[in-house]
Amino acid sequence: MAERTGYIDGEPCWADVVAADVPAAQHFYEAVFGWTYADTGADFGHYVMCMKNDRVVAGMSPPMPGSEQLPAAWSLYLMSHDLAGTAHRIEEHGGKLLVPPMEITDNGRMLFATDPSGAAFGAWEPGRHTGSQLFDENGALCWAEVTTREPTVIDFFYRGVFGYRQTRIPTVAGSGDEPFDYSAWSLGDADPVAGRLTMTAEWDGVPAHWTVYFATDDTDAAAERVLAAGGRVQHGPFDSPHGRLAVIEDPNGAVFTIISRCY
Template identity: 90%
Template sequence: MVERTGYIDGEPCWADVVAADVPAARHFYEALFGWTYLDSGPEFGHYVMCLKNGRVVAGMSPPMPGSEQLPAAWSLYLMSHDLPGTALRIEEHGGKLLVPPMEIPDNGRMLFAMDPSGAAFGAWEPGRHTGSQLFDEDGALCWAEVNTREPTVTDYFYHGLFGYRQHRIGDDGPGAEGFDYSAWSLGDADPVAGRLTMTSAWDGVPAHWTVYFATDDTDAAAARVLAAGGRVQHGPFDSPHGRLAVIEDPNGAVFTLINR
């Protein structure tokens, strides 16, 4: 079991999902991952902490008042131990703050922003809550990547935000219709996130961050998705890094499963 007690700046550290039908979401993810739940109560808008083997791994909440018509989605949070500084760099590098730094009592501080290509993401400054307590384990966050049509602008933005080092994986240049993928690392460590250039196959899909959850068996997990009321958008299929399946939960939130 890979337990985590903290993350360095720029690492994906947390993900949460907004669900119009929270009971349906709870049933789905319990059937898929074996998650159990802890409701944080009315003072926190009934934000639900999702647990795997007793460790906190993700969050779930109903829509905020006034946002009920927005589509269901998973949101990714990047670690920041200096949230005001991160907010400043977001704006300096062409991003837009959607929710400025705000206190989550006793737990930490958060912001929510949009990068210059239109992909939304969050940043988290830890207090009592330090992020997912499991990583790269069955039912826990294991990878994240931003899908964009503006790779040069996106690379510049996130490099300025956290100083990622870029490692090209795709063979085709930015803007080509082939596979253009970069992995981002922090210092000399292993890559922590990726950037994919969207091609014409993504027509109609806005720029976004994708979250990956680990599974011990992608095919078996995909079968549980169908039985629990979700949908398999793509796959399962093999990749150089593991067997993947792109999943849509009963509320319409999309994420990727990987067995690596």
């Protein structure tokens, strides 16, 4: 079990989903990943902690008042032990703060922002809550990538904000015959922690966004559970150099990717 008690700055550390129908979402993710749930109560807007094997792995909440018409979506949070400094660098490098640094009681502090291409992401400064307690484990967050039409601008932005060492991978074998442009982002000499994918013509009409990946032991079996639980398989399953993937839409319309790793 890949247990985590903390993350370094710039690592994907948390993801949460806004669901118009929370009971439907809970039923779906329980069926797909085996998650169980703990509602944090009215004082926290009934934010739900999603758990795998009694470890906290993700969050879930109903829409905030006034935002009920916004589409359901998964949001990614990157670790920051200096949220004020991160907020400054976001604006300095052309991003926009949507939610400036704010306290979440003694759990920690958060901000929410968009990068220069419009992709939304959060940053988390830990208190009691240090992020997902499992990583790269069945039913837990394992990867994240930003998808954009402005790769040069976005590489510059995230390098300036989080100091990523970026390795461009110009040709990657995917599910089709066409190569695509990808950069893997690392922190120091460590293995990559996130990536950047350049949109092609097939992404017409899709805005820039971050995609969260959850690990599964068997992508094909998980895709079957998705369909049985009322979700949709948008793409796949298909093989990649790093594992077998499928792009999933939950019953509320939130999109994420599942992967069974090949090591």
